[in-house]
Amino acid sequence: MLEEFEFNFKVVAEDEKTGARAGVLATPHGTIDTPVFMPVGTKATVKTMTPEELEEIGAEIILGNAYHLFLRPGDELIAAAGGLHSFMNWPKPLLTDSGGFQIFSLSPVVSVSDEAVEFRSIIDGSLHTFTPEIAIKVQENLGADIIMPLDHPLGYQATETEVKEAVSRTTAWAQRCKEAHKRRDQWLFGIIQGGMVPELRQESLRQILDIGFPGYAIGGLSVGEPHSQMYETIDSFIGDMPTDKPRYLMGVGRADNLLEAIGLGVDMFDCALPTRVARNGLAFTWAGKVNIRNNRYRNEFVPLDPDCQCYTCLNYSRAYIRHLLSANEILALRLLTWHNLFFTINIVKKARASILNNEFLRFKNSFTAFQGSGAPLG
Amino acid sequence: MLEEFEFNFKVVAEDEKTGARAGVLATPHGTIDTPVFMPVGTKATVKTMTPEELEEIGAEIILGNAYHLFLRPGDELIAAAGGLHSFMNWPKPLLTDSGGFQIFSLSPVVSVSDEAVEFRSIIDGSLHTFTPEIAIKVQENLGADIIMPLDHPLGYQATETEVKEAVSRTTAWAQRCKEAHKRRDQWLFGIIQGGMVPELRQESLRQILDIGFPGYAIGGLSVGEPHSQMYETIDSFIGDMPTDKPRYLMGVGRADNLLEAIGLGVDMFDCALPTRVARNGLAFTWAGKVNIRNNRYRNEFVPLDPDCQCYTCLNYSRAYIRHLLSANEILALRLLTWHNLFFTINIVKKARASILNNEFLRFKNSFTAFQGSGAPLG
Numbered sequence: 001m002l003e004e005f006e007f008n009f010k011v012v013a014e015d016e017k018t019g020a021r022a023g024v025l026a027t028p029h030g031t032i033d034t035p036v037f038m039p040v041g042t043k044a045t046v047k048t049m050t051p052e053e054l055e056e057i058g059a060e061i062i063l064g065n066a067y068h069l070f071l072r073p074g075d076e077l078i079a080a081a082g083g084l085h086s087f088m089n090w091p092k093p094l095l096t097d098s099g100g101f102q103i104f105s106l107s108p109v110v111s112v113s114d115e116a117v118e119f120r121s122i123i124d125g126s127l128h129t130f131t132p133e134i135a136i137k138v139q140e141n142l143g144a145d146i147i148m149p150l151d152h153p154l155g156y157q158a159t160e161t162e163v164k165e166a167v168s169r170t171t172a173w174a175q176r177c178k179e180a181h182k183r184r185d186q187w188l189f190g191i192i193q194g195g196m197v198p199e200l201r202q203e204s205l206r207q208i209l210d211i212g213f214p215g216y217a218i219g220g221l222s223v224g225e226p227h228s229q230m231y232e233t234i235d236s237f238i239g240d241m242p243t244d245k246p247r248y249l250m251g252v253g254r255a256d257n258l259l260e261a262i263g264l265g266v267d268m269f270d271c272a273l274p275t276r277v278a279r280n281g282l283a284f285t286w287a288g289k290v291n292i293r294n295n296r297y298r299n300e301f302v303p304l305d306p307d308c309q310c311y312t313c314l315n316y317s318r319a320y321i322r323h324l325l326s327a328n329e330i331l332a333l334r335l336l337t338w339h340n341l342f343f344t345i346n347i348v349k350k351a352r353a354s355i356l357n358n359e360f361l362r363f364k365n366s367f368t369a370f371q372g373s374g375a376p377l378g
Numbered sequence: 379m380l381e382e383f384e385f386n387f388k389v390v391a392e393d394e395k396t397g398a399r400a401g402v403l404a405t406p407h408g409t410i411d412t413p414v415f416m417p418v419g420t421k422a423t424v425k426t427m428t429p430e431e432l433e434e435i436g437a438e439i440i441l442g443n444a445y446h447l448f449l450r451p452g453d454e455l456i457a458a459a460g461g462l463h464s465f466m467n468w469p470k471p472l473l474t475d476s477g478g479f480q481i482f483s484l485s486p487v488v489s490v491s492d493e494a495v496e497f498r499s500i501i502d503g504s505l506h507t508f509t510p511e512i513a514i515k516v517q518e519n520l521g522a523d524i525i526m527p528l529d530h531p532l533g534y535q536a537t538e539t540e541v542k543e544a545v546s547r548t549t550a551w552a553q554r555c556k557e558a559h560k561r562r563d564q565w566l567f568g569i570i571q572g573g574m575v576p577e578l579r580q581e582s583l584r585q586i587l588d589i590g591f592p593g594y595a596i597g598g599l600s601v602g603e604p605h606s607q608m609y610e611t612i613d614s615f616i617g618d619m620p621t622d623k624p625r626y627l628m629g630v631g632r633a634d635n636l637l638e639a640i641g642l643g644v645d646m647f648d649c650a651l652p653t654r655v656a657r658n659g660l661a662f663t664w665a666g667k668v669n670i671r672n673n674r675y676r677n678e679f680v681p682l683d684p685d686c687q688c689y690t691c692l693n694y695s696r697a698y699i700r701h702l703l704s705a706n707e708i709l710a711l712r713l714l715t716w717h718n719l720f721f722t723i724n725i726v727k728k729a730r731a732s733i734l735n736n737e738f739l740r741f742k743n744s745f746t747a748f749q750g751s752g753a754p755l756g
Contacts, residue, residue, distance in 0.1 A: 043705045044698070050709065073676070073701040081679050081697060089693045298451070301459050315467050319459060320422070323451040327421045330708055331428065 019265030067102035075141035083143030149177035397643030445480035453519035461521030527555035656714035
């Protein structure tokens, strides 16, 4: 039945030396080459950017946050606008998360039971209730191509008992989300939880696979654990995930993490990191980080990254961007965001090209070597 | 001598019923059709905009502020970058003011004499001295096509004695600026002061004309006086200004003021108003002002101005822009700035077209009627 809405995922190449794979994911709003990095457009805008700029940078799919959009301007208002695509003027694929992560990480949670979670708005403190059914209804109103079930993510400090409870709640909620979801022009993914405990990850995976989804997300990672532990956790169960379904690692966007996870077989990523640090003056480059606030860049009339082909690097100097940031000029935030998104999206695009050429490992190693090569750290 | 740098001004049409005229102003960085509105790029950026966007909107010349750029990042750093055009990546004509207006309106002034003005930086309170010679040196470092002499503008509350003293100081400084100015790829304009006193305006005009400049600015207006008084003051001496030199009214940018002043024979305008109010949520439209924060626009899925052909109006709804502004999203400021600059620049372009067709008065009257026609005021 789904085929009539043009949903499809196909692995087109597998790396011989790692788990990396290249795929194509078709959605009603267009086709995505995987692996893919998805810029985060929390409140119906990828901060500082227009849709045309995102397309120019090479973004193929972006993210919206159900939590924020539910609170403001409200999912029903967005439905009245014709959905999130139309509201924000983004014609390409969209993914929304369920709100679970924000409820449990941003909001004061008043109560949580298997039935529902009650929380207070970070905007005005008002009380709201989310159930799996409400999370689906909100996301049906938003109308993204790919949507997520309500889950119960935990921080890195959670005890095994808490993780166990969150796993079974996540499973129960996933089942209810699947039953509640009616729009056939949306793909509802499953989310695997289980903290850093391999047995609970396996348990969560089995239960979510039993329910059955067209794609699977890995939640509850990148929450403060050492990177090595994140990689080990993924490695402990990714081999048991279906090879013919997309795999989405939530909340990861640092270039080295992306490349490691691609090597483990992950297809999709999202993260606010590249855009958030940009607004603080931090630029990612092939040679390392540039903290443009540093006085050393005051009269450097060279691009952020001399090897970069982005709009920012082709047109502006470090000295100019530093001046703009010092003067609190919005253009600074635009130029840094543009560069960091271009950098992150293109790392992943280059990784994909290297998979197709069976050179992924060489690419990953050369990136790592280059990053450590002693380029000026801000 | 100036001709070798391609400076030239020619009036190409004069309206029969008013003083309005259309001209062409050639500079080393390109040709400007007058009347022209110049967006203000205070700190080496027109707030929120890229140079490409300014070109798309139709900006032909933009302004930089010597005061701000002298303080940060410093005119010598900009000279090292190859000048302001190169530093900010704007290839078209540029005008800088002398710093006089900002010193006397923004900075704590420590002392002012015929020799120099001492003031404190608004950034860090540090003490600085400006002389006519320094104002020219700073502007030679910045390298704009058109530069301004140091003058002594006053507020609306100034006494006649104060105005008289400021007029003679402005004249003395203009003479010294002309002597100090060496770059032949820049045009140095004169500035006429004299407050709201017709006799002092005449005196200032005669003195500045005696020194002789390739263009003349009208300073010290739009400082809080009623609009009728501004028009009367301009009208009292503009007939005595040379017809073959450009006339620049400083600090005016509201559409009705622009059209009245064009009718009196003014050729050039600058003002931060359209960009500043945009960042507060105010949009200018053919039917009147739209304060997008107003709750009435919450679910209006129509453009800011249904008749407008700008990027913002072609792609986004009032409801979306209102949401972005409520959520403190930078894209809101971009979209509103884009619209207001497009609106203001195009009012002036349409005025020019109407002068060429001998329909200026009809255009001006129809604009006025439309503005009053009861479009929803925010």
